[in-house]
Amino acid sequence: MSAFDYVESGEVDGRRCGRLHLGSSLTVAEAAELRLALMAALEDCAVLTLDAAEVGEVDVAGLQGLCAVHRTGVARGRQVLVTGLDVGPWPEILRLAGLRRHEACPLSNDRKNCLWL
Amino acid sequence: MSADNQNETNQYLTFKLDREIFALGIAKVREVLDYTAITRVPKTPDFMRGVINVRGGVVPVVDLRVKFGMAPTPQTVNTCIIIVEINLEGETTVLGALADQVEEVLDLDPAQIEPAPRIGTRLRTEFIKGMGKRDEQFIIILDIDRVFSGEELASVAGGEDLAQAVRS
Amino acid sequence: MRERPNDAFREEAYELLAELETSLLELEDNPRDKDVIGRVFRAMHTIKGSGAMFGFDEISAFTHEIETVFDLVRNDEILVTKEMVDLCLLARDQIKAMLDAAGGHLEVDRSRTAHLVGAFRAFLPQAAPAEASPAAIPAPAAAEGAATRTWRIRFRPAHDIFANGTNPLALLRELCELGEARVVAQTDLIPPIDDLHPEVCYLYWDVILTTTADANAIRDVFIFVEDDCEMTLASIDDGGCLDDGDSRKLLGEILVERGDLSAADLERVLTERKRLGEVLVEDGLVKPGQVAAALAEQQALEKQRQNRPAADAASSLRVPAERLDKLVDLVGELVTVQSRLSQTAAGREDAVLTAVAEEVERLVEELRDLTLNIRMLPIGTTFSKFKRLVRDLSRELGKDIELETAGAETELDKTVIERLNDPLVHIIRNSIDHGIEMPEVRQVAGKPRQGTIHLSAIHSGDSVVIEIRDDGKGLDRDAIRRKAIEKGLLGEQDEPSDHDLFLLIFAAGFSTAQTVTSVSGRGVGMDVVRRAIDALRGTIDIHSEKGRGTTIRVRIPLTLAIIESLLVAIGKDRFVLPLSLVEECIELTEGDVAAAHGRNLVRVRDQLVPYLPLRRWFAMEGARPPIEQVVITSLGGQRVGFVVDHVIGEHQTVIKSLGRMYRDVQGISGATILGDGSVALILDVPQLLQGAEAEEKVATHG
Incomplete structure (x- = not known):
C-alpha cells in the first residue's frame, strides 16, 4: 500500500470531493511519489483535502510539493485544502519555513486562498 | 608611581615629632585628620598602632616616633594623623602617621635643601631625603617610602610560630 | 573608557579558545560527531576571521592551517584521529600564547608555530602545499560585538541543494536560534505540480533577524553550504539609531533598498492613493512574497523600537570587573552607614526616624543581595579547564582517568572562583598522581582499568560544597601516621581518628609521596590547598577508604564581600x-x-x-x-x-x-x-x- 492513500469522500454542492492521506514522511525521499499521488488526486476531484495530521517528518521538498499542487489546483479552478497543520511538527516547521497565509503565496494576495495556516 | 618624581613640587608639610621638625613632600599627603580612637591589632610591633576608619576604608596607623626610636606618641589636643600614600614595592598603600603637631605647608627651594648628614641625627640616613632649614631650625625631609620599605615591613609579621606563642 | 577593539577581540578569542578546548575534548570521545566538528570549525573560522580584521595576522594565518584541516574533516574527506585532537589542543595553546604575547609584548616561540603548521599540513591529502597566506577571509559587515541589531538575510539555496543532504530548514532553524527571527518564504519559483522536479529546491527565503550575534556568526550558519547557496546579509538597523523615531522606514524604501523595486516605479506608484503593497502587486511590479518580506522587515523594526528598553534589560552586558568591585565597595559602605543609621534611630524615640531607618535597611539589604548576585558566575568555566588537566596529566603518567563533573551551573562569586582554581588544581593533581592507580594495578584489584575523578559543586545554605572524589587506592593510614610522627605533627603515642589523621595531609611540609614528580609530591601541594581555602574562609574535610578511594569536600562561602x-x-x-x-x-x-x-x-x-x-x-x-x-x-x-x-x-x-x-x-x-x-x-x-x-x-x- 502506498504511503499516500486517496479516498473519495462524496459530493458537496455538486463538486466531487476527495481526501488524500499524507503518510508519516514528506521528505525529499518521498517527493517523487508524493508528486504522483498529488497529481492523481487532483485529477480525480474538485475539492481535494490533504490530511497532514499523521506527518511526522517534512522537509522543503515536501512543502514545495504541497505548494505546487495548491497553485495548480487554483489555476484549474479547483480547491485544495489541507488539514492537520496544527499538530505534530507542523506549527514549528511552518514558522521556520516562513510559510504563512497572507505572506508567502503569490496566488493569495487576497489573503483567503493560501494553503498554509 | 613615577608621578612624584616628575611632579615633585617644592611644597612640604611640616610636622613635629617630639621636639624635632619633619617634613613630607605634599604630593605624598592625602589629608590630615584629628586624632581618633585606633583599633589595636594584637601581636604586632609597637610602632604599628592599629587601624582606623578613613571614609569607609581601613587604614593602618603607624607611630613614627616609635619607629624612629623615640618614646611613643602621647595623645594630646594637637595630635594628628597624617594620611599618606606610600609606595611599597610598586604598590600604592595608604597609611596614617601619628604626629604630635602639624605645623604648616612650606615652600623649600631645592637649592636650600642639603643632603642628609651622616651624623648628628638619630634617624637612619636612608630615611632622610634631605635637610631643609627654617628660621635657623633644621627640618628633616623624610623619604617615607623608604621608611616603610618592604624589608622593614616583613619583619613586622615575623614568623612567630603559633604553637610557640601559645606555650610561652 | 571604551574598550579598544583589540582588547575586545582578545577577550572574545580567549572565550572561543575555552570553548574550543571543551569541543576538542568532546571530539576526542566522539570523533564522528558532526555537531562537534562543526563547532571546532566555526571556532577556528571565527578566530581566523576576526583575527585578520583586527590585525592579528599571525594568529589568523596559523588558525587558517587548522581550519583547512577541519574543512576536510567536515566534508568527510579525512577522519578525526587522536593525533589530530592532540595537535589541535597544542595549536589551541599556541594561539593562546600568541594572544598572551599580543597583550604583554612577549615573544611567541615561532619554531613551535612552524612545527605545528607542518604537522597540520601533513593531514592534507597528497600533502598539497597549502596556500601560504590565509584564504579570503569573509569581510565582516560589522565589527561591533554585543549590540542588538536587525539584519536582513536573503537565503537562496542552489536548485540541487537537496542532493548533498542539506536541509534548508535546519539552517533556518539555526538562524532562528540566533535571535528573534521572522522568516518569509518566497514561493514564486514553485511551478505547477506537473512541472515540478521533486528534487529541486524552488523555495528561497527572506529572514529578518534581530540578534546580538554579529555578521560572522550569521555567516557561520551558512558555512557548510557556502557553495550551495546565495546568501546576502545586510544590517537594516544598528541598535543605537533606533531611538531616532523618525528613521522609521517606509515599505517602498525597503523594497527599493532590497532591489525588488526600482526607485522610479516607486515614485510613480506613490502618487496613487491605494495601499502601496496592493498597488505594487496589482501592477506586477513586485511579487506578493516580496511585499510580505518587506512588511515583515517593517514590523520587525517597529517591534524592535517598541521593545528596545525591555530588550536591553533582558540582554546581557559586558562590564569591566573593576566597576563591579567598585560597586560592591560602595554597597559595603552603604551597609556600614545604614547600620549607623539604625543604631542612631534605635537610640532615639522618634517614630518617623525609626520608620525611615527600617525602610533604608530593607532597601540596602535588597541592594546588597542584588549587587552580590551580579558577581556570581557559574563554576563550570573552571571545570572545563580541569578536563584538560586530567587528560594531559593522566597521559603523562600512563594512567587512564576520566573526569566526571556535576553542578557546573552552580554559581559563586567571581573572585572566589578565581581563587579556588589553584587549590582545586592541587587536589585534582594529587588524585591523579597519588590516588588513581595504574591501569594494570586497578585491573588486578578488580577495578575498571579506567579510574574516575568526580568533581561536583552544589549549593548548601550560604556556601557551596565542592567535592572531589576519586576511586583510587585511598589514603595509606600507616604511611601518613609514620610521616606525621616523623615531622613532629603527631606524638608517638597519639591514636587520632582516621578523619583527624587524614586531615594532617593538609599540614605544612607534609608529603607521603615516595618520588618527586613534576605533578605533585613536592610536599607543598596540600599545604597550599589548606591556606588557599582558609583565605576564602572555607573548610576542608576528607574521607578515605583504603582501596576504594578518597573524597575531599571543600566548603566555601558564596561571597567574600x-x-x-x-x-x-x-x-x-x-x-x-x-x-x-x-x-x-x-x-x-x-x-x-x-x-x-x-x-x-x-x-x-x-x-x-x-x-x-x-x-x-x-x-x-x-x-x-x-x-x-x-x-x-x-x-x-x-x-x-x-x-x-x-x-x-x-x-x-x-x-x-x-x-x-x-x-x-x-x-x-x-x-x-x-x-x-x-x-x-x-x-x-x-x-x-x-x-x-x-x-x-x-x-x-x-
Missing part, C-alpha cells in the same frame, strides 16, 4: 566571627575554669570542648571579667570555643582587608567598620583553631 557575623567584645576591643561557624555561646565562670584543672576544656552538654582564651592569646591588657562567654565554633567537624568578655550580637560585616602592612597577622583575617565608625577585627577562626589545638596539646603533654 559581606558576611553575617557575631560581634563580641574583649575589653573595649571588638571582634567578629563568621556566624556560619558559630554553634552556640555558653558562659564560663571562674568555677568552671578551676574545675578544669588548668586545662582549657569546657563541657558542652556531654562533650568536652577545648577552648582558647582570646584575651590571653592576643596578649591583651586588662583583667578578665568573672563571667566570660565561650563562643563555640565548629569547623570541619571539630568544635572549639573562643573565650571573650561578652557577646554583643549579630552583625552584618562588610569585609575589609587590613592591607599590606598587616597581611601576615596571625589570628586576624580582616577588619570591618561598625555602626559607630570604629573598626572591629575579624577573627581568623581556622588559624585560631590550630592555635587552640596546639595549646591543648601542650596542656596534655605537660
